[in-house]
Amino acid sequence: xxxxxxxxxxxxxxxxxxxxxxxxxxxxxxxxxxxxxxxxxxxxxxxxxxxxxxxxxxxxxxxxxxxxxxxxxxxxxxxxxxxxxxxxxxxxxxxxxxxxxxxxxxxxxxxxxxxxxxxxxxxxxxxxxxxxxxxxxxxxxxxxxxxxxxxxxxxxxxxxxxxxxxxxxxxxxxxxxxxxxxxxx
Amino acid sequence: xxxxxxxxxxxxxxxxxxxxxxxxxxxxxxxxxxxxxxxxxxxxxxxxxxxxxxxxxxxxxxxxxxxxxxxxxxxxxxxxxxxxxxxxxxxxxxxxxxxxxxxx
Numbered sequence: 001x002x003x004x005x006x007x008x009x010x011x012x013x014x015x016x017x018x019x020x021x022x023x024x025x026x027x028x029x030x031x032x033x034x035x036x037x038x039x040x041x042x043x044x045x046x047x048x049x050x051x052x053x054x055x056x057x058x059x060x061x062x063x064x065x066x067x068x069x070x071x072x073x074x075x076x077x078x079x080x081x082x083x084x085x086x087x088x089x090x091x092x093x094x095x096x097x098x099x100x101x102x103x104x105x106x107x108x109x110x111x112x113x114x115x116x117x118x119x120x121x122x123x124x125x126x127x128x129x130x131x132x133x134x135x136x137x138x139x140x141x142x143x144x145x146x147x148x149x150x151x152x153x154x155x156x157x158x159x160x161x162x163x164x165x166x167x168x169x170x171x172x173x174x175x176x177x178x179x180x181x182x183x184x185x
Numbered sequence: 186x187x188x189x190x191x192x193x194x195x196x197x198x199x200x201x202x203x204x205x206x207x208x209x210x211x212x213x214x215x216x217x218x219x220x221x222x223x224x225x226x227x228x229x230x231x232x233x234x235x236x237x238x239x240x241x242x243x244x245x246x247x248x249x250x251x252x253x254x255x256x257x258x259x260x261x262x263x264x265x266x267x268x269x270x271x272x273x274x275x276x277x278x279x280x281x282x283x284x285x286x287x288x289x
Contacts, residue, residue, distance in 0.1 A: 028215045030240050031222070031229060035210045039203055051239045079207055120195035127202065144205045145198035169217075172209045176221035179210065180236050 024058065029075040033082075035179025040082045042126070043119045044089060057081040090116055130174060136167045137174075 025033065033054055041050035057078050060066040066084075068077045090113070124145075131137045136159065143153035154164050222229050227236040 027229065027237070028218060031218050031236055032210060032213065034237075034240050035213075035218075036207050039206050039210070043199060043203075051243075054240070076211055079211060083204075083207065116196055120199045123199050124195055124202075141202055145202050147201055168209065172213055172217060173221050173224075175206055175210055176213055176218055177224055180218075180222055180225060180227065 024061065024074050025078070031180065032075055033078055035176055036079045037082055038179045039175070040086050043116075043123050044086060045115070045119075048089070053082050053085060054078075056085055060085070130178060131171070134167070134170060134174075136163070137171045140164070140167055140171065 034050070037050040037054040037057075041048060041053045044053070057066075060081055061068065061074075061078060066077075066081050068074065072080075127141060128138065131141060136157065139157045140153055143156060148156065150164065154161060159167070219229060222234075222236045225235075228234055229236040233242070
């Protein structure tokens, strides 16, 4: 994150080093978190990579600025911290935009954040492309985007719960593959 | 419907989708992760597997840039162009949404 303070009381060059410092997660959980980090980082500016996001999340956990709630597994907790860091980034960007507009004496009516809107539109298009070969999964994703429940989506598309679960498995496999691929952004 | 709501929908949709993707990935079994890695020709059981690129060892363009001290390996100029284009486009979209709202 652009304005980060140094957080980890260790010299960690990679997220794994940060995590390993206190045996926080297993190798498989690291892979799980890598795939999640890649999804969360996609809507962020180009200079913030998924590895930065993941490392920052571990750093916040290690320095105690984020405390793990009882009963929540470390992998779920770190994923939540990444989500929260992403929101934090956009909140900060929004405040900066508001400040710039105030300085320029522009009207103070609520206005959209062009960077965030454009990033979201690009990301939605990328998701469409990723699942272009699977129309059922695309319909499910569209339903999720509209805020529909699984039951509502199944009814709208007209598929059984078995077909729905099967489509979700296909979706998950594509998501994992996309998250593990060596391409770096 | 306000102009703001017209403009904000992509973010809202994306937030919902990303939350579901996160849930799906958290629910993925070890076997599913290994199978997906094998689809890509990776073997997570192997030391230095490509699956751990970026987590156990640095491979990202940014990390390499920092390692080699090279500053011009960046997609930042492309990003800047994209954002400049967005800034030009957005007032038009906002004006159109307002016009649409007034007509209603």
